[in-house]
Amino acid sequence: MPDSQPRSPAKFITFEGGEGVGKSTQVKRLLTRLGHAGIKAVRTREPGGTPKAEAIRSFILQGRSEEWGAGAEAVLFAAARHDHVTQLIAPNLERGNWVLSDRFSDSTRAYQGLTGGVQPLLIDALEELALEGHTPDLTIILDMPPDKAFERVAQRALEDGIPSVADRFEKEDLNWHGRLRAAFLDIAEKNRDRCVVISAEQDAESVAENVWQSVCAHFPEVTRAMTG
Ligand code: TYD
Numbered sequence: 149m150p151d152s153q154p155r156s157p158a159k160f161i162t163f164e165g166g167e168g169v170g171k172s173t174q175v176k177r178l179l180t181r182l183g184h185a186g187i188k189a190v191r192t193r194e195p196g197g198t199p200k201a202e203a204i205r206s207f208i209l210q211g212r213s214e215e216w217g218a219g220a221e222a223v224l225f226a227a228a229r230h231d232h233v234t235q236l237i238a239p240n241l242e243r244g245n246w247v248l249s250d251r252f253s254d255s256t257r258a259y260q261g262l263t264g265g266v267q268p269l270l271i272d273a274l275e276e277l278a279l280e281g282h283t284p285d286l287t288i289i290l291d292m293p294p295d296k297a298f299e300r301v302a303q304r305a306l307e308d309g310i311p312s313v314a315d316r317f318e319k320e321d322l323n324w325h326g327r328l329r330a331a332f333l334d335i336a337e338k339n340r341d342r343c344v345v346i347s348a349e350q351d352a353e354s355v356a357e358n359v360w361q362s363v364c365a366h367f368p369e370v371t372r373a374m375t376g
Contacts, residue, residue, distance in 0.1 A: 157241070157244075158240070158241045158243075158244050158245055158246045158247070159246050159247075159285040159286065159367055160237065160241060160246070160247045160249070160282060160283075160284045160285050160286075161178070161246065161247070161248050161249070161284060161285065161286045161287070161288065161363070162248075162249045162251070162252040162253075162254065162284040162286075162287045162288070163175050163248070163249070163250050163251065163287075163288050163290065164251060164252070164254045164255060164258070164287055164288070164289045164290070164332060164335075165289055165290035165291060165292075165332055165348065166292075166294055166297060166325055166328050166329050166332065167294070167297055167298075167301065167317065167318050167325065168297035168298060168300050168301035168304075169290040169291070169292050169297055169348040170290060170300075170348050170352060170355065171250050171251070171290055172193070172250050173352050174288070174290065174352070174355060174356060174359055175191050175193075175248050175249075175250045176191065177352070177356040177359070178248055178356070178359055178360070178363065179191045179248055181356070181360055182246060182363075182370070185370055185373050185374045186373050186374075187246055187370065187373060188244065188245045188246065189245060189246035189247065189248055190236075190240050190245050190246070190247055190248070191248050191249075191250070192232070192236055192237070192247065192248070192249050192250070193249060193250040193251060194225075194228070194229065194232060194249060194250070194251040194252055194255065195208060195209075195225055195228045195229075195251075196228070196232070197232040197236050197237075197249070198231050198232050198235045198236050200228070200231045200235075201228035201229070201231045201232045204224050204225075204227060204228040205228065207224070208221060208224055208225070208316060209315045209316050210315075210316070211315075211316045214316060218260045218264030218265060218266045219260075219266050219267075219270060221260055221264070222256055222260035222261070222264070222266045222270065222271060222274055223274065225255075225256050225260065225274075226256065226274035226275070226277060226278040227278075229252070229253065229256075229278040229279070230277065230278040230280075233278060233279060233280055233282050234280065237249070237282055238280070238282055241282070249284075252284060252287075253275050253278065253279060253284075254287060254289075254332070254335050254343075256271060256274065256275070257271055257275075257331070257335055258328055258331035258332050258335060259317060259328065259331075261331075262327075262330075262331035262334060262335075263324065263327050263328050263331050283342070284342060285342070285366070285367075286342060286343075286344065286362070286363065286366045286367075287336075287339070287342050287343045287344070288343075288344055288346060288359055288362060289332050289333075289335070289336050289343055289344065289345045289346070290346055290348040290355070291329065291332065291333065291345050291346065291347055291348055292329075292347065292348040292349045293326075293329070293349075294322055294325035294326055294328070294329060295322060296349060297325075297348075298322070298325075301318075333345065344362045344366075346358045346359060346362065
């Protein structure tokens with residue numbers, strides 16, 4: 149690329165999907181691969197990413213907001229997200245660092261909106277307030293049947309020797325997780341330019357390769373960076 153051309157702006161990529169689909173593994177793999185291509189990126193997660201958002205995360209995942217209902221939880225997730233966007237995501241993008249987030253606003257749409265029954269009007273308003281225009285450039289939705297994802301979570305807990313303690317959402321039944329899966333697929337269908345659905349049933353290596361192909365297809369500058 150000639151020196152006179154402005155550098156492409158940094159990209160914001162989010163990973164979404166149900167429980168146990170392997171998002172964090174894939175976020176780490178993409179971070180490493182972008183690094184090899186000479187692209188500086190940071191990894192973060194939701195709920196969380198900043199001290200204030202992490203405080204809200206503990207409160208929700210311990211189940212302390214459950215009795216308040218899905219609407220109040222949507223507001224809490226949005227409050228955490230606004231801090232995350234303004235304190236971590238936007239500043240990094242401005243510095244030229246790509247940002248990879250393990251979950252973001254589509255989780256509120258899927259968990260609290262489509263599955264939890266919170267009105268679309270409230271979800272839309274919260275999203276507008278929290279994002280301040282920072283819609284992801286690409287969203288990777290990792291998809292697999294919930295019964296297989298559950299088996300994977302149980303297997304991992306067995307291998308780690310740590311009994312798995314179900315958090316606020318993990319303890320919901322299979323039917324609920326099936327509706328959650330459908331909610332993410334619905335979001336992908338309605339946002340085809342931004343979302344890519346990748347099967348998470350394959351081994352981690354193959355999923356990572358599919359993620360990489362999607363990133364290269366969406367952002368030609370990645371391929372250019374690698375070819376010099
Ligand atoms: P976490 O342990 O990070 O789960 P996972 O590994 O599946 O990402 O817990 C986050 C939980 O919070 C997860 O069950 C999804 C849920 N969640 C929402 O319900 N709404 C949201 O907006 C976000 C970001 C997460």
